[in-house]
Amino acid sequence: MTAHDRADASSPAAGTLAAPAAAAPPSLMVVGHGTRDADGTEEFWTLAEHVREAAGDLSVGFGFIELAEPLVDAGIDELVARGSRSVVSVPLVLLAAGHLKNDGPAALTRARSRHPGVHFHMGRDLGIEPVVLEIVEERARAALGDVAEDTAVVLVGRGSSDPDATSDLYKVARLLSDNRGLGLVEPAFAGVAKPTVAEALERCRRLGATRIAVVPFFLFTGILVPRIYAQADEFAAQHPDLAVVAAAHLGPDRRLARLVIERYREALHGDVRMNCDLCTYRVRLPGYEDKVGTPISLTPHGDGPARGSRRSRRATRAPLVLPALRPAAPVEPGPTILSMQDLRYAYPDGTAALEGVNLDVRAGERVAILGPNGAGKTTLALAACGAIEELTGTVSVAGVGLSNRTRNEIRRRAGIVFQDTDDQLFMPTVEEDVAFGPANQGLEGEALRARVDEALQAVRIHELATRAPHSLSAGERRRAAIAGVLACRPDVLILDEPTAALDPAARRELLDVLRSLKLTTLLVTHDLPYALELCPRAVVLDNGQVVADGPTREVLADEGFMRAHRLELPAGFNPLVA
Numbered sequence: 001m002t003a004h005d006r007a008d009a010s011s012p013a014a015g016t017l018a019a020p021a022a023a024a025p026p027s028l029m030v031v032g033h034g035t036r037d038a039d040g041t042e043e044f045w046t047l048a049e050h051v052r053e054a055a056g057d058l059s060v061g062f063g064f065i066e067l068a069e070p071l072v073d074a075g076i077d078e079l080v081a082r083g084s085r086s087v088v089s090v091p092l093v094l095l096a097a098g099h100l101k102n103d104g105p106a107a108l109t110r111a112r113s114r115h116p117g118v119h120f121h122m123g124r125d126l127g128i129e130p131v132v133l134e135i136v137e138e139r140a141r142a143a144l145g146d147v148a149e150d151t152a153v154v155l156v157g158r159g160s161s162d163p164d165a166t167s168d169l170y171k172v173a174r175l176l177s178d179n180r181g182l183g184l185v186e187p188a189f190a191g192v193a194k195p196t197v198a199e200a201l202e203r204c205r206r207l208g209a210t211r212i213a214v215v216p217f218f219l220f221t222g223i224l225v226p227r228i229y230a231q232a233d234e235f236a237a238q239h240p241d242l243a244v245v246a247a248a249h250l251g252p253d254r255r256l257a258r259l260v261i262e263r264y265r266e267a268l269h270g271d272v273r274m275n276c277d278l279c280t281y282r283v284r285l286p287g288y289e290d291k292v293g294t295p296i297s298l299t300p301h302g303d304g305p306a307r308g309s310r311r312s313r314r315a316t317r318a319p320l321v322l323p324a325l326r327p328a329a330p331v332e333p334g335p336t337i338l339s340m341q342d343l344r345y346a347y348p349d350g351t352a353a354l355e356g357v358n359l360d361v362r363a364g365e366r367v368a369i370l371g372p373n374g375a376g377k378t379t380l381a382l383a384a385c386g387a388i389e390e391l392t393g394t395v396s397v398a399g400v401g402l403s404n405r406t407r408n409e410i411r412r413r414a415g416i417v418f419q420d421t422d423d424q425l426f427m428p429t430v431e432e433d434v435a436f437g438p439a440n441q442g443l444e445g446e447a448l449r450a451r452v453d454e455a456l457q458a459v460r461i462h463e464l465a466t467r468a469p470h471s472l473s474a475g476e477r478r479r480a481a482i483a484g485v486l487a488c489r490p491d492v493l494i495l496d497e498p499t500a501a502l503d504p505a506a507r508r509e510l511l512d513v514l515r516s517l518k519l520t521t522l523l524v525t526h527d528l529p530y531a532l533e534l535c536p537r538a539v540v541l542d543n544g545q546v547v548a549d550g551p552t553r554e555v556l557a558d559e560g561f562m563r564a565h566r567l568e569l570p571a572g573f574n575p576l577v578a
């Protein structure tokens with residue numbers, strides 16, 4: 001009993017009146033490493049918000065070891081000023097190395113001497129935990145698409161002189177490979193420790209990989225994540241035979257916020273395992289199955305993987321940006337296949353949508369049509385496929401000029417895929433939908449069947465032929481709609497916001513499909529990283545006029561221009577690095 005407790009117990013009121021109010025639970029102090037990078041700091045605060053939500057009524061404070069405000073001492077002082085008498089400090093880092101092992105406890109020691117009446121507990125890093133593995137696996141799969149014999153993952157950690165942190169990254173790589181089926185997974189480090197990113201990529205190459213995802217094992221972006229992509233990019237440039245794709249770092253995922261709360265509880269109950277989480281797989285733990293959702297595996301290798309996956313409850317939120325290390329390569333210019341000259345159009349209510357647009361597209365080109373809301377992009381796409389009747393100016397596709405007489409032919413030659421697939425898919429099955437256009441053109445029997453097969457193969461959904469469109473995923477529906485247009489063998493494919501509602505994996509699969517089509521393509525989009533990945537050329541519209549037309553990378557990298565036309569790159573996306 002402390003002197004304070006004794007004083008309370010001896011007071012006349014003790015135990016005789018109403019029960020004393022329950023003491024507030026200990027506060028949670030979340031400690032980040034800190035970065036000078038504004039995007040990294042913003043991601044930290046997004047995750048901090050998720051932690052606050054997951055913490056419910058707990059009092060929560062935040063602080064950094066260095067480089068960002070508030071510093072951890074100030075964060076703790078603030079919690080104490082708010083009335084906390086007990087504080088649990090949890091480092092918001094993946095693998096604790098020197099800083100969090102030394103500076104974290106040192107901050108608590110300082111706090112104890114500043115606040116002698118307050119209890120402090122120390123939690124541990126997020127560590128090697130099923131949910132962390134799950135998120136990294138998702139990032140890798142989203143970048144890789146299918147895992148195959150010739151795919152590999154390079155998992156890149158920060159790098160540290162602390163051998164524990166370094167070997168922990170090896171463990172993560174091993175678990176991703178063995179337990180999560182990612183095949184070849186090579187660890188690498190952004191600095192201090194070896195192997196480097198280039199060395200790990202080279203190892204994958206020598207082991208036969210031709211498609212390699214580079215996954216930064218980082219909670220937040222910062223200085224190092226773009227540097228990792230740049231190192232991978234440099235390697236990719238020297239090996240044109242390889243596809244090196246960038247995966248996202250972990251980012252502010254809500255599952256990590258819940259893990260922080262788990263770390264808080266562990267620390268509070270004195271149940272901090274400082275080292276081997278893998279032991280949780282090997283001993284029978286009460287409640288394991290409820291908590292993890294799969295039976296425990298009592299041997300590490302014997303009775304199947306114990307993944308600890310909570311897929312049914314997951315709320316994935318990958319960072320928005322999945323930068324490509326391979327921007328689309330310029331195409332050999334062919335003859336002009338789509339030509340639009342001095343296009344002008346006002347909607348019946350008088351709204352001017354196109355005000356003198358000139359655009360020539362050569363055969364085989366993929367051109368992104370960019371611009372802020374209301375710029376005229378969709379109107380231009382509709383004009384290109386002959387869908388606007390009161391248009392002034394000229395449109396020609398493959399040498400056929402648009403007129404009332406040729407309108408149907410133009411519609412076939414310039415096929416548009418609308419943003420909303422419900423506008424396009426209306427037959428009972430996918431194959432009937434895909435057959436609709438060519439059947440209208442008079443194709444029937446075996447020829448029609450072959451055409452449908454060809455289109456379904458091109459978008460890689462042949463196995464979905466007899467499914468009802470409404471039963472498909474968003475990505476599958478998008479590909480079914482594209483197949484319907486391809487079945488008419490257009491000269492130009494026009495896509496209006498094709499990535500809307502697609503998750504990262506579906507986005508990547510669609511990208512692979514679109515790249516493989518080798519078809520002249522107009523891509524109307526707000527998804528600027530996607531435009532960079534698919535289209536070597538970008539045309540920017542604003543107020544119904546073309547305000548830029550050039551290499552996509554250069555257009556996106558012109559910050560002043562982008563600002564002037566209300567175009568914003570997603571946080572952390574650098575077109576010069578991508």
Ligand SMILES: Nc1ncnc2c1ncn2[C@@H]1O[C@H](COP(=O)(O)OP(=O)(O)OP(=O)(O)O)[C@@H](O)[C@H]1O
Pocket residue numbers: 347348349351352353371372373374375376377378379380
């Ligand atoms: N049916 C319509 N009736 C009247 N005005 C319209 C109609 N459709 C579009 N507009 C107007 O025409 C202009 C160009 O619209 P459009 O949809 O082509 O732009 P956008 O660049 O595709 O925009 P967003 O990025 O929002 O899709 C806008 O001012 C818009 O409000």
